[in-house]
Amino acid sequence: MVKLRREWGTAGAQLAKWRREPVVLQSVRSAAAATIAYVVALRISPESAPLTAPLTALLVVQVTLYATLTTGVRRVNSVVAGVVVAIAFSVLVGLTWWSLALLILASLAVGHLVRVSEFVPEVAISAMLVLGVTRVGDTAWARVLETVIGAVVGLGCNLLFAPPVWVGAAGESIEDLARRVRQLMLRMGEEAAGRTPVAHATARLHEARRLDHDIIEVDAALKQAEDSLRLNPRVREGLLHRVVLRTGLDTLEICTVVLRVLARSLTDLAKAREPEPLFEPQTGAAVERLLGEVGDAVVSFAVLVTTDVSISAQSAESRLADQLTTAAATRDKLAALLLEEVQRDARQWQLHGAVLTEVNRILDELDTEHRSRRLLEELDRCTREQRERRPRVTRLRRQLRVPRALRRNRNRPTASRRST
Known part of the structure; x- marks a missing residue:
């Protein structure tokens, strides 16, 4: 049974x-x-x-x-x-x-x-x-x-038979992409903490390049979700949902590009230092910890982007902020360790600096203030394009708003006389 x-x-x-x-x-x-x-x-x-x-x-x-x-x-x-x-x-x-x-x-x-x-x-x-x-x-x-x-x-x-809203499927695709980015960061961190053969570093570089194909699939799912939000009576703020998901995918795409550059820097570093390890033991452990923390922040960012409920969104945003703060502290510690290592041996200082710079770029893209500013800019751009594309509808809306403004103005003198 x-x-x-x-x-x-x-x-x-x-x-x-x-x-x-x-x-x-x-x-x-x-x-x-x-x-x-x-x-x-x-x-x-x-x-x-x-x-x-x-x-x-x-x-x-x-x-x-x-x-x-x-x-x-x-x-x-x-x-x-x-x-x-x-x-x-x-x-x-x-x-x-x-x-x-x-x-x-x-x-x-x-x-x-x-x-x-x-x-x-x-x-x-x-x-x-x-x-x-x-x-x-x-x-x-x-x-x-x-x-x-x-x-x-x-x-x-x-x-x-109203078609469904495909926001959930697009959100799952975005979160799945973020988890794949995190897994790649974890593998890169584990290899950076030890003796990394050139073949392994090259394999990680190829994995980072293959993320471009994953982004194409996620973009197709997101386009379907954007179409399902248009002219859908069950969705009140379709523009906001579209902008949030689109800007979130754009941020993840930038992170994957920077991750590909980071994998290339580690590959070049492995070629230059073979058969020696990429970093000193303490520095390699810091790199592994930092990439793990950045990977966790990437997943939290994806969860924040795909979360609809306000309470869950607030908890996701606070978790992302805490993870970014922790990653920034680890980055500062790694910067000090890399400075000491470069002072002892300055042969690969360009590659060491490149690793630190690329991690900084990912942290900057995931920053909550950067995300809020990007959302406002994208919302302004979309509303401006809608006004330019549909001038008659915009003019009609303005005409419909005039009687409300007149009614408010008529009520103001009465309220002022009552106050006196």
Whole structure:
């Protein structure tokens, strides 16, 4: 009985995990939307097999509501533009080999003019299908009708069944990247405390370079989360969430770049000092302790960036501040030890100074004041871009705020008379 409960629990957890997967969610939504669009088109469209409607719904339905809206509009524009071009060619020249070539060129040009982005080939495809099936406008406009049906059904599926907010998945990706950075720092610290072969130092350098591919994957997850926050009625402060996650990933990306430079400095130091250790025993122990503390601070920074609850965010910020203070004290101790070591042997003083400088850069990027200043700058930039991109909406908001200001001004004299 206990074993059966465990199996059911494992199966339930696996099912919940599959439900959160974008691929599974996309497949279910697309199949449902395509089926519904086909059923609706059978009742409305004059065609016997209106396959354009499910095809459009299949292409329109996306994982996020923002992507569905933008894709649906471009999809409908591309099909309508292709149909209009096909009707014009059917009236003027008909279907010949040279008119087909002109049709394709004209359709591609019109696709770029109407700005349908990745659906530019769809303009030419729609024009060729319509011109090849018939030279009369009835079937052409039936294709437009089916396209509109598919787009409306696809949009309705995402409106009725609201897509999830993918902030949690993006946050897990950011935290996972931070933990990988920490593990690499720990290995680099352990090797710096002892006799480090050049091959081991080179392997750590290659690991640091491979972090660039991890950042690309995290960036893709973050873009999906940003799209899920746009036009989502369940999110009140979508801009703030997007800016917090984006600036957090930018900081981690800078830290990985500096870590790659640090790994290169340790590799050059291993080549220069082989077969001797990289540092003296006491200095190597300080380097190991410092890299461990900096790695812990990187993970705490990622937790702070991905935490929504205010109480948890405050505890994460205080923990990060304590870790940065501890790491700064260890760095000062390491600086004194490196100065003594350089005074005894100044052959690799440039590399010793580079190690200290790169650690300082990581600590500076993780600093809470630096993060707050960066957040304010990014929020100001995003709001300014929104005002410049949508001047009419900004003007309307200002006009709606005027009556409130007038009401406040009218109430001020009354309050002043009461006070006197």
